[in-house]
Amino acid sequence: MAGSVQNQQQQQLLGIIEEEEEKLQKQKEETEGNNNNNNNTRKQVGSDMAPTAGNSIHRSGSRPQLDVSKAEIQGNVEEKYPTILLPNQSDDLSHLALDIGGSLIKLVYFSRHEDQSADDKRKRSVKERLGLSNGNRRSFPILGGRLHFVKFETRKINECLDFIYSKQLHCGGLESHYSDGVTDQNGIIKATGGGAYKYADLFKERLGVSLDKEDEMNCLVAGANFLLKAIRHEAFTHMEGHKEFVQIDPNDLFPYLLVNIGSGVSMIKVDGDGKFERVSGTNVGGGTYWGLGRLLTKCKSFDELLELSQKGDNRTMDMLVGDIYGGLDYSKIGLSASTIASSFGKTISEKKELEEYRPEDISLSLLRMISYNIGQIAYLNALRFRLKRIFFGGFFIRGHAYTMDTISFAVHFWSNGEAQAMFLRHEGFLGALGAFMSYEKHGLDDLMVHQLVERFPMGAPYTGGKIHGPPLGDLNEKISWMEKFLQKGTEITAPVPMTPLAGTTGLGGFEVPLSKGNTLRSDASALNVGVLHLVPTLEVFPLLADPKLYDPNTIDLSDHSELEYWLTILSEHLPDLVDKAVASEGGTDDAKRRGDAFARAFSAHLARLMEEPSAYGKLGLANLLEMREECLREFQFADAYRSIKQRENEASLAVLPDLLVELDSMDEESRLLTLIEGVLAANIFDWGSRACVDLYHKGTIIEIYRMSRNKMRRPWRVDDFDEFKERMKMPCHKRALLFVDNSGADIVLGMLPLARELLRRGTEVVLVANSLPALNDVTAMELPDIVAEAAKHCDILRRAAEAGGLLVDAMINTSDSSKENSSSVPLMVVENGCGSPCIDLRQVSSELAAAAKDADLIILEGMGRALHTNLNALFKQDALKLAMVKNQRLAEKLVKGNIYDCICKYEPAS
Ligand SMILES: CC(C)(COP(=O)(O)O)[C@@H](O)C(=O)NCCC(=O)O
Ligand SMILES: [Mn+2]
Incomplete structure (x- = not known):
């Protein structure tokens, strides 16, 4: 009965709708006609409300200027560090910190969000009604912005200086936004690492800035604490080619052991913010691998050396337990025949010269020797201080699957499976981040996980934190760079095949870690760090029953077929989306060019994810769909x-x-x-x-x-x-x-x-x-x-x-x-x-x-x-x-x- 009344009502409703249909069709035709003639002549619902993000991304080519006209304090003037809004400031002001190591220079820099000053009528009335005074932003001296991560080889320091200069990162800074610092504190850059001393004069000479030196250990710890507390899924385990992200409870982080593998290795027991002790270290580290490796293989770079190891077989170099025991295990003390008894030990008995060994095998043997050694010392120190967590960082690792597997294996082996090695996605940037955080009053250390959003802009699939070619400036440069890149046919680095190989060597687990294949993803793309968007006004939705148990995504994309399906869906949708996006910008040549560049960039992201699903951290469908929108914005399509x-x-x-x-x-x-x-x-x-x-x-x-x-x-x-x-x-x-x-x-x-x-x-x-x-x-x-x-x-x-x-x-x-x-x-x-x-x-x-x-x-x-x-x-x-x-x-x-x-x-x- 209820059903038939309902149906009757529905029919009535549809009847009315039908009458309207004809009217609307006419209107639609008119609308389309108008659209074709002139987009702006018609009264359009919301037409004047379209966000202007596209325009605000524009950067002038000249040196950024601080425009303090119409500056006003936002929020309470009584506050110690009220935010100063600079409504007429159009250039990005940046804030830079450096970690200048023996091998690499790591840069962290900040750029302000462009649209922070936008405040419409609706926002004002919501604030009044809900009793919000300027959002919660007032409690944060930092304005919203982005943290970028970039690295250079130290021997190419001039490229780094050019980059800083082209982006004018040495000019201006966050201080400009503070009450006591509206003047541009030009001239000082926070820096850590030995190079902060060594290259101080060069920075002064080339950029006119002084390097303000920060203690390296302090910086490492500050950087690691920040990442572990503020970035979701920063830490992960890596065993037998399998990467798994770990969610650390920020309230249950300490104590832990931080193992920073740079040229040498530092092991730091961290008990809290600013509370740490360097408990151990080893001089056998990344520098040893590169130095010895260079001498023994004639490799020109660290990456080349790592790449060689991918094709190596360490059994030709290492003396295994089986070599000593006639192919048998030494089971009484738990050593399998494949355990390395002595790294490079086999070369003693063979009467061969260096040239007769394959560089690939030398590199692998060396890598295993050093990785195992670090893993073992780290574990012993964790045991010594009863630390349940060990985090490994530093550029030695550079997202290299095999290195991580080897370290993990050592920790697992020596702890009888009780301890687990964990790695950090921003592994190489701990020091630079720490130096960045040492700028006073920026409030970064107050930021919490929900206020940081990690995003992968256009360059991510290609650059992965490394700058190829000239630094990117405005959008035009970005696109032409992309065009050149694609014309050159530069490959998106090949995937790391996960093919299991037979047999066992090493410490008894596997012949060659599963992550080792024929090709190595170069560290440029393995370094999967995105841009961190700092949005101080974000909060956790207060009505979640239990925020700790909340996972937004319904579909599990770690199921590969699921991921593949959704990546394909996004890929198939691309032509239609590009059409809409280009049309939304009037179909101009510029819009077409941007549409093309967007399609290439987004396809590259999809291809990258198809190859390596965890490339950008733990990914859900929500992230994929958001990435598409972000990518559109990156190419200045404000509203497709x-x-x-x-x-x-x-x-x-x-x-x-x-x-x-x-x-x-x-x-x-x-x-x-x-x-x-x-x-x-x-x-x-x-x-x-x-x-x-x-x-x-x-x-x-x-x-x-x-x-x-x-x-x-x-x-x-x-x-x-x-x-x-x-x-x-x-x-x-x-x-x-x-x-x-x-x-x-x-x-x-x-x-x-x-x-x-x-x-x-x-x-x-x-x-x-x-x-x-x-x-x-x-x-x-x-x-x-x-x-x-x-x-x-x-x-x-x-x-x-x-x-x-x-x-x-x-x-x-x-x-x-x-x-x-x-x-x-x-x-x-x-x-x-x-x-x-x-x-x-x-x-x-x-x-x-x-x-x-x-x-x-x-x-x-x-x-x-x-x-x-x-x-x-x-x-x-x-x-x-x-x-x-x-x-x-x-x-x-x-x-x-x-x-x-x-x-x-x-x-x-x-
Ligand atoms: C992007 C969407 C989530 C939007 O759906 P909505 O929230 O508007 O209902 C949805 O259209 C979607 O999942 N699309 C991809 C799948 C497909 O094309 O079948
Ligand atoms: Mn929708």
């Missing part, structure tokens, strides 16, 4: 779906009044069901789904919407509607957070009517939208205009939007009939802090975190936010997850269903 979003918003807003009338004619119960159906049906408007994009080529928005609504037959694949309905009969929620998804029908005909229903029942509503564009997702900047348009036809929305400070100019004429309900509960919009179709609730904006404090209902909508991420997330408050599954494989995998199935998952507060 801008015009599609505008068109769909307009079309949907035209239908909205009739939908509202229709909804208002229903009783509460069927209205609630119709509303939820509406959300699910309208979630079909997703330009990120291959299947949906194919559909859009076959019909108009309204045809698709009608088809989608017609498919809304209950029970849905996951159907907790009845439980939700029961809850809605109880006293209303105080505040609901609605995590909205797509523009057009999704927001206008789906989520806004649901928001209206909640408002009408007396629940405050906070619409949570993206901070930056991602596919056709609606952004927090665009929403107020959409709400204002909708409010013209709806008294409930108008009053609530006014109460929420969304309608600043109350000039709305309403034609809504529901005036009897004089609700003044507010409707607000907050940004979520991300620019991705998914959401990682460990890193949300401070305004969302503030809004969440009084919320008792969370509604997550869409595939990205409710399925790819957060499907399994548990919350402290009631949660409703709504989405249409627009991918066949995902439907099968998650719900044993089919494409276009719907999910309505309700979970009362846990």
